[in-house]
Amino acid sequence: MARLFAYIVHQEGVADDSAAELVSAAARIDAGQPPVAVVTGWGAELDAVCDSLRDVYKEVWKVAHAALAYPNAELVRQALVRVLPHDCILLVPHAHFGVDLSPGLSIKLDSAYVPDVVDIEGVAGASLKLVRQEFGGQVSAHVRCDISAGAVLNIRPGAYPPAAGAPAGGQVIDKSAGIGELTSRRRYIETIAAETGDVDITRQAVLVSIGRGIGEKDNVAIAEELAEAMGAAVSCSRPVVDAKWLEKSRQVGSSGQTVKPKVYLACGISGSFQHLAGLKGNPYIVAINKNPNAPIFRVADVGIVDDILELLPELTARIREEKSK
Numbered sequence: 001m002a003r004l005f006a007y008i009v010h011q012e013g014v015a016d017d018s019a020a021e022l023v024s025a026a027a028r029i030d031a032g033q034p035p036v037a038v039v040t041g042w043g044a045e046l047d048a049v050c051d052s053l054r055d056v057y058k059e060v061w062k063v064a065h066a067a068l069a070y071p072n073a074e075l076v077r078q079a080l081v082r083v084l085p086h087d088c089i090l091l092v093p094h095a096h097f098g099v100d101l102s103p104g105l106s107i108k109l110d111s112a113y114v115p116d117v118v119d120i121e122g123v124a125g126a127s128l129k130l131v132r133q134e135f136g137g138q139v140s141a142h143v144r145c146d147i148s149a150g151a152v153l154n155i156r157p158g159a160y161p162p163a164a165g166a167p168a169g170g171q172v173i174d175k176s177a178g179i180g181e182l183t184s185r186r187r188y189i190e191t192i193a194a195e196t197g198d199v200d201i202t203r204q205a206v207l208v209s210i211g212r213g214i215g216e217k218d219n220v221a222i223a224e225e226l227a228e229a230m231g232a233a234v235s236c237s238r239p240v241v242d243a244k245w246l247e248k249s250r251q252v253g254s255s256g257q258t259v260k261p262k263v264y265l266a267c268g269i270s271g272s273f274q275h276l277a278g279l280k281g282n283p284y285i286v287a288i289n290k291n292p293n294a295p296i297f298r299v300a301d302v303g304i305v306d307d308i309l310e311l312l313p314e315l316t317a318r319i320r321e322e323k324s325k
């Protein structure tokens with residue numbers, strides 16, 4: 001079996017939640033071989049990330065270079081090609097940076113590439129059996145990927161739980177020596193923080209999140225009342241913002257905010273990959289949708305098939321009743 005690696009995405013010295021999820025994903029390929037974390041970056045932030053990963057990974061490869069201080073997939077690709085064994089299997093989160101990095105990297109490594117993997121079914125000879133979703137989660141494609149020359153796999157965030165009982169005290173190995181010069185036609189200019197708006201949904205423990213299923217702007221009040229009764233805030237999917245029913249600062253997803261609530265009430269949200277990409281920290285998801293086949297039910301801890309326009313006011317009334325006792 002080829003060596004397994006996990007590419008770690010990080011920001012401001014903190015590893016993304018996907019770091020621990022990739023350990024679980026790797027175990028589906030080879031349970032007997034813990035993956036090696038590979039982290040690119042520079043300075044104290046890189047050191048902090050590598051150190052934090054020692055609780056999750058037995059081996060952490062640190063790839064330090066001043067040119068890697070800011071995210072630039074072109075430079076990271078050059079560095080990884082010089083550091084990784086070319087027949088390895090590299091797991092990369094299927095999020096902005098991973099999708100920018102991975103296809104070109106697989107070409108340079110001359111290995112296979114599979115994006116948006118939601119399940120790894122196991123190894124069959126020289127092939128890896130994978131499941132990926134297409135058409136916004138409506139179709140599951142079962143794929144056989146030839147891994148004889150290695151592979152780069154984009155694993156969808158949230159597809160696997162964070163590794164439990166992972167090894168502590170892993171070893172950080174500095175692999176920076178052989179990187180050499182890195183050049184890019186892209187230039188980092190600045191990082192622009194997303195607008196937080198009147199309510200910062202990224203800091204809420206409980207979110208009542210509404211999707212297109214809320215129907216019209218006047219119905220948003222139903223969710224606001226429930227959120228108020230629960231001590232929560234209202235967030236939403238992109239169509240709600242596109243329809244101007246809520247501000248952009250309330251949007252959860254790949255082109256919106258990344259949230260880390262403890263509880264996420266998904267109301268009339270189908271569960272697209274772009275929406276779920278904004279959900280981090282393994283929240284407890286309660287999904288309410290009138291379509292029993294909605295993809296959101298695949299990731300929900302509790303699924304309720306019902307009409308939100310009827311159920312949400314009922315919930316609000318029950319909570320108020322309980323509180324008044």
Ligand SMILES: Cc1cc2nc3c(=O)[nH]c(=O)nc-3n(C[C@H](O)[C@H](O)[C@H](O)COP(=O)(O)OP(=O)(O)OC[C@H]3O[C@@H](n4cnc5c(N)ncnc54)[C@H](O)[C@@H]3O)c2cc1C
Binds near residue numbers: 136214238255308
């Ligand atoms: C580049 C790109 C970036 C994107 N970024 C984001 C992003 O950041 N965030 C995001 O959310 N989306 C994003 N999208 C859009 C995404 O692909 C989906 O279209 C979107 O998430 C769907 O939103 P939704 O679930 O609210 O609507 P729909 O997919 O239309 O789902 C509505 C759901 O409501 C249910 N429903 C309808 N009426 C009721 C009712 N009365 N009671 C209960 N259930 C009901 C339906 O059964 C359905 O499942 C992006 C798309 C692209 C291409």
